[in-house]
Amino acid sequence: xxxxxxxxxxxxxxxxxxxxxxxxxxxxxxxxxxxxxxxxxxxxxxxxxxxxxxxxxxxxxxxxxxxxxxxxxxxxxxxxxxxxxxxxxxxxxxxxxxxxxxxxxxxxxxxxxxxxxxxxxxxxxxxxxxxxxxxxxxxxxxxxxxxxxxxxxxxxxxxxxxxxxxxxxxxxxxxxxxxxxxxxxxxxxxxxxxxxxxxxxxxxxxxxxxxxxxxxxxxxxxxxxxxxxxxxxxxxxxxxxxxxxxxxxxxxxxxxxxxxxxxxxxxxxxxxxxxxxxxxxxxxxxxxxxxxxxxxxxxxxxxxxxxxxxxxxxxxxxxxxxxxxxxxxxxxxxxxxxxxxxxxxxxxxxxxxxxxxxxxxxxxxxxxxxxxxxxxxxxxxxxxxxxxxxxxxxxxxxxxxxxxxxxxxxxxxxxxxxxxxxxxxxxxxxxxxxxxxxxxxxxxxxxxxxxxxxxxxxxxxxxxxxxxxxxxxxxxxxxxxxxxxxxxxxxxxxxxxxxxxxxxxxxxxxxxxxxxxxxxxxxxxxxxxxxxxxxxxxxxxxxxxxxx
Ligand SMILES: Cc1cc2nc3c(=O)[nH]c(=O)nc-3n(C[C@H](O)[C@H](O)[C@H](O)COP(=O)(O)OP(=O)(O)OC[C@H]3O[C@@H](n4cnc5c(N)ncnc54)[C@H](O)[C@@H]3O)c2cc1C
Ligand SMILES: *[C@@H]1O[C@H](CO)[C@@H](O)[C@H](O)[C@H]1NC(C)=O
Ligand SMILES: *[C@@H]1O[C@H](CO)[C@@H](O)[C@H](O)[C@H]1NC(C)=O
Numbered sequence: 001x002x003x004x005x006x007x008x009x010x011x012x013x014x015x016x017x018x019x020x021x022x023x024x025x026x027x028x029x030x031x032x033x034x035x036x037x038x039x040x041x042x043x044x045x046x047x048x049x050x051x052x053x054x055x056x057x058x059x060x061x062x063x064x065x066x067x068x069x070x071x072x073x074x075x076x077x078x079x080x081x082x083x084x085x086x087x088x089x090x091x092x093x094x095x096x097x098x099x100x101x102x103x104x105x106x107x108x109x110x111x112x113x114x115x116x117x118x119x120x121x122x123x124x125x126x127x128x129x130x131x132x133x134x135x136x137x138x139x140x141x142x143x144x145x146x147x148x149x150x151x152x153x154x155x156x157x158x159x160x161x162x163x164x165x166x167x168x169x170x171x172x173x174x175x176x177x178x179x180x181x182x183x184x185x186x187x188x189x190x191x192x193x194x195x196x197x198x199x200x201x202x203x204x205x206x207x208x209x210x211x212x213x214x215x216x217x218x219x220x221x222x223x224x225x226x227x228x229x230x231x232x233x234x235x236x237x238x239x240x241x242x243x244x245x246x247x248x249x250x251x252x253x254x255x256x257x258x259x260x261x262x263x264x265x266x267x268x269x270x271x272x273x274x275x276x277x278x279x280x281x282x283x284x285x286x287x288x289x290x291x292x293x294x295x296x297x298x299x300x301x302x303x304x305x306x307x308x309x310x311x312x313x314x315x316x317x318x319x320x321x322x323x324x325x326x327x328x329x330x331x332x333x334x335x336x337x338x339x340x341x342x343x344x345x346x347x348x349x350x351x352x353x354x355x356x357x358x359x360x361x362x363x364x365x366x367x368x369x370x371x372x373x374x375x376x377x378x379x380x381x382x383x384x385x386x387x388x389x390x391x392x393x394x395x396x397x398x399x400x401x402x403x404x405x406x407x408x409x410x411x412x413x414x415x416x417x418x419x420x421x422x423x424x425x426x427x428x429x430x431x432x433x434x435x436x437x438x439x440x441x442x443x444x445x446x447x448x449x450x451x452x453x454x455x456x457x458x459x460x461x462x463x464x465x466x467x468x469x470x471x472x473x474x475x476x477x478x479x480x481x482x483x484x485x486x487x488x489x490x491x492x493x494x495x496x497x498x499x500x501x502x503x504x505x506x507x508x509x510x511x512x513x514x515x516x517x518x519x520x521x522x523x524x525x526x527x528x529x530x531x532x533x534x535x536x537x538x539x540x541x542x543x544x545x546x547x548x
Pocket of ligand 3: 442451453456457460
């Protein structure tokens, strides 16, 4: 607008009532915003696990270390992370793992593709895998030379731009919001990640006091006469079937879905617990495919979760695995077993998926499927029926031995579609680090024993940091018609939250703040209340109102 000289500027008189409304509105917003800030601060500190992860990896001088042994039952992701943490606090750490080959060279190979054995007790070993960016951040604290070690083993470390989308419509990665430095993540398959971690913990002599032995933990040693407050050790069945006994200052259950800890506890007369279940199914396939033009071979990713759950929240994904491997994955939640055992069935699934605003699936995915069909490479089909999720509520259990804790999938498992399982194990290890740190600061009468409320403190803190994983799985799975609700509930529970989450994702396809909240949530960063930022709530409601 150009003002000509001499022309007076004119203002319309503003009604006082209008001004007042604006002032009240601004003050009200300011108040709500302040409350949200406080809530956010609290939620971040109490529930995110991020401050605890930043405390990882600070080795203590020998004289501060506890006498006796920490026994870690299970040598997978949770067990290896726990052993690494315990090495900072105990003079001796022993991992007991049934799969004997993991104790030798083959379990710690530089390149997992050269492994002669395959895991028999971890069904997702050769399955589609994605790591959240927070997992990389935690690994970095524990292993300062992580980037170099990843490179050595051929694992990619790149900014975590997973080409997110809402049912086919891209949600841009919040690169600007992170000042151009989007947090990094590890691009690898499950075998690559697990083998790297085992090599870092056991394979290069950095932690000589961590040893792994082949065996299955079958129970606790009977506690000493008249003192049931703690267990004195564990019973192990070695591969030659002999039973061995090991004394322990601390026993950690990292047995994953076996959840052996509750069996040992009840055999020894300790407290009772309850588990909840619901269910889902996923078939899966592996193949070699070409790379789309806007991505790099190292980070190639395509995942699409359909909009709507009538068909069991179907999903199709293509992700870079270990070595030259590419995984093509199809899955859905259903009561019966659904198999996608041909490339044609994958193609039909892609065509049939309900995308947002009927946006077509990118052509390169179909091209890739065509090329595959023509080339007929060796394809490995693997059909994985995901066991029901479960939650052992240790935090509600009374009468636990004071030196027993559990973490990883041995406590709770979640719907694997969100790739949170390994982050959850990391957070468990970070909680253990925090409680151990607190314990060595409080004077202990006998250096061998942890404080009498050690286990209680651990499970309380572990609950604070991991319950949200369960709540999210619970909330989202209830949106799927074939889910069996927990007794006393019905599938309507959480429908308003599901509606809001969907609307925020739609907004995230066009709004930077929403996109940042979405990315943080998908990568383990941020806090659970970020999605309730008052400005974001207003924008989401406005976007819904205008039919966006
Ligand atoms: C199909 C599928 C896909 C998944 N995809 C992802 C993903 O993309 N990203 C992600 O982060 N997570 C994913 N997860 C979840 C993730 O794999 C788990 O959360 C993670 O493996 C848990 O690690 P853990 O060490 O607690 O248990 P596990 O990895 O299950 O390991 C348990 C260990 O305990 C040992 N053991 C069992 N019984 C005993 C005993 N009595 N004594 C001693 N040792 C014992 C076993 O041999 C094994 O080594 C997926 C899960 C599934 C099922
Ligand atoms: C490793 O174990 C040996 C033997 O028990 C012990 O003397 C030594 O102090 C331990 N070292 C560390 C770093 O804990
Ligand atoms: C555990 O004991 C310590 C020291 O006695 C105390 O400060 C702490 O609050 C106790 N924790 C729990 C969860 O009761």
